[in-house]
Amino acid sequence: MKAQEIFQNYKEYIMPTYTKVPLIFVKGKGSWLWDIQHKVYLDFFPGWGVGSLGHCHPKVLAAVRDQVSKLIFIPNNYYHPSQAKLAKEIVYWSYPAKVFFCNSGAEANEGAIKLSRKFGEGRFEIITFENSFHGRTLAALAATGQRKYQEGFQPLPEGFKIVKFNDIKAVENALSEKTIAIMLELIQGEGGINLADKNFVLGLRRICDEKKMLLIVDEVQTGIGRTGKLFCYQHYGITPDIITLAKALGGGLPIAAMVVKKEIADTLGPGMHASTFGGSPLVCKAALAVLKAIQKEKLLKNTQEMGEYLFLKLNALKNKYKLIKEVRGLGLMAGVELNVEGKTIIEKCIEKGLLINCTQDKVLRLMPALNTTKKEIDKAIAILDSVLRSI
Numbered sequence: 351m352k353a354q355e356i357f358q359n360y361k362e363y364i365m366p367t368y369t370k371v372p373l374i375f376v377k378g379k380g381s382w383l384w385d386i387q388h389k390v391y392l393d394f395f396p397g398w399g400v401g402s403l404g405h406c407h408p409k410v411l412a413a414v415r416d417q418v419s420k421l422i423f424i425p426n427n428y429y430h431p432s433q434a435k436l437a438k439e440i441v442y443w444s445y446p447a448k449v450f451f452c453n454s455g456a457e458a459n460e461g462a463i464k465l466s467r468k469f470g471e472g473r474f475e476i477i478t479f480e481n482s483f484h485g486r487t488l489a490a491l492a493a494t495g496q497r498k499y500q501e502g503f504q505p506l507p508e509g510f511k512i513v514k515f516n517d518i519k520a521v522e523n524a525l526s527e528k529t530i531a532i533m534l535e536l537i538q539g540e541g542g543i544n545l546a547d548k549n550f551v552l553g554l555r556r557i558c559d560e561k562k563m564l565l566i567v568d569e570v571q572t573g574i575g576r577t578g579k580l581f582c583y584q585h586y587g588i589t590p591d592i593i594t595l596a597k598a599l600g601g602g603l604p605i606a607a608m609v610v611k612k613e614i615a616d617t618l619g620p621g622m623h624a625s626t627f628g629g630s631p632l633v634c635k636a637a638l639a640v641l642k643a644i645q646k647e648k649l650l651k652n653t654q655e656m657g658e659y660l661f662l663k664l665n666a667l668k669n670k671y672k673l674i675k676e677v678r679g680l681g682l683m684a685g686v687e688l689n690v691e692g693k694t695i696i697e698k699c700i701e702k703g704l705l706i707n708c709t710q711d712k713v714l715r716l717m718p719a720l721n722t723t724k725k726e727i728d729k730a731i732a733i734l735d736s737v738l739r740s741i
C-alpha cells in the first residue's frame with residue numbers, strides 16, 4: 351500500500367478519535383524508527399511510555415517467538431505457568447501482594463476503583479487530583495482531574511472528589527465518612543510532569559492508615575523503571591495498598607496489572623471481576639522478558655545515569671533560551687515547560703528526525719527508552735537546540 355492510500359483508508363475506515371501526525375512507520379529498533387519513505391527518526395517518546403525497552407527489544411522478540419508457537423491464549427478459568435511466574439516476579443520487586451491482570455491502564459484503574467468500593471462496604475468516595483489522568487473509560491474518566499476529557503460524556507459515575515495536587519489540607523477538607531480511597535500519579539504525566547512532594551505523599555499514607563482507607567498509586571506511566579526505580583512509589587518511602595501498571599509492562603504487547611496488598615487482595619472473589627484477555631501466556635511471557643531485561647541489562651542504573659545526563663543537558667538549554675520556563679522530572683521522565691505553545695517546536699523536531707511529545711500545550715515531554723545512550727541524548731539535544739534557536 352502506498353502512503354496516500356494508507357492515509358485515505360484511515361480517513362474512510364478508522365474513527366477519528368486521535369489527533370494524528372502524518373507519519374507512517376514500518377520498522378523500529380531500539381530508539382529508532384523508520385517511516386515508509388525510509389526516513390529514520392530518533393524516538394524520544396516511544397509509544398507514549400510503552401517503549402521502555404525501545405522498539406523490538408531482542409529479549410521480548412525471542413520470548414514472543416517462543417511462546418507464539420506453543421500457546422497464545424488460554425482463558426482465566428485455567429492455569430498457565432507464565433502468569434504464575436509474572437505475578438510472583440512483580441510481587442518480588444514490589445510488596446507482599448496479589449495481582450489481577452488485564453489489558454490497559456484504564457482497565458487496571460477500573461479494577462482498583464471496583465475493589466475499593468467492595469472493600470468500603472458502603473464507603474465509596476475516592477479522592478483524586480487536579481491535572482491527573484487515569485484513562486478514558488467512564489469511571490477512570492470521572493477520576494481524571496481534567497475537565498477537557500470529560501466534556502460531553504456526563505453524567506459520569508459519581509463518587510469522585512477532585513482536589514488540588516500537593517495540598518494535604520485540600521485532601522483533609524474533602525474527607526467524609528464515605529471516603530474509601532485516595533488515588534494519584536506520583537508524577538502526573540499527561541498533566542505536565544508534575545511531581546508529588548514527599549511530605550504530601552507521606553501525609554496521604556498517614557491519612558489512609560488513620561481512616562482505614564486505600565492508597566492507590568497509578569503507575570501506568572511511571573512504572574517499570576521509568577523514574578530510575580522499578581516503581582515510582584519506591585522513591586517516596588511508602589507502600590501503597592494498590593498500584594496499577596500498564597504501558598511498559600509488556601514491551602509493546604498489551605498487558606496491564608493491578609497489584610493489591612495481600613491483606614485486602616481477596617476482597618474480589620470468584621465472579622466479581624474479570625477480563626477475558628487478561629494475562630494470557632503470550633503477553634505474560636513478553637512481560638517476563640521485560641523484567642528480566644531490566645535486571646540483566648542494569649537498566650535502572652542506566653535510567654538514573656542517563657536521566658542525570660539528560661537533565662544536565664536540558665538545564666543547559668534552559669540557561670540558553672528564555673523560552674524555557676522550567677525543566678522537571680525524574681529518571682527518564684522529563685518535562686520542559688515553555689513560555690510559548692510547543693506545537694511548532696514538535697513539528698520542527700519531527701522535520702529534523704526527532705520524536706517528542708507536548709502535553710498541556712506548553713510542556714515538552716521526553717521519555718526515551720531506558721536503554722538510551724549518551725550519544726542518543728546528545729543527538730536529541732542537538733536537534734532540540736537547533737529548533738529552539740530557530741523559534
Ligand SMILES: Cc1ncc(COP(=O)(O)O)c(C=O)c1O
Binds near residue numbers: 596
Ligand atoms: C497515568 C495514566 N493512567 C492511566 C492511563 C490510561 O492508560 P490506557 O491508555 O492504557 O488505558 C494513562 C495513559 O496515558 C496514564 O498515563
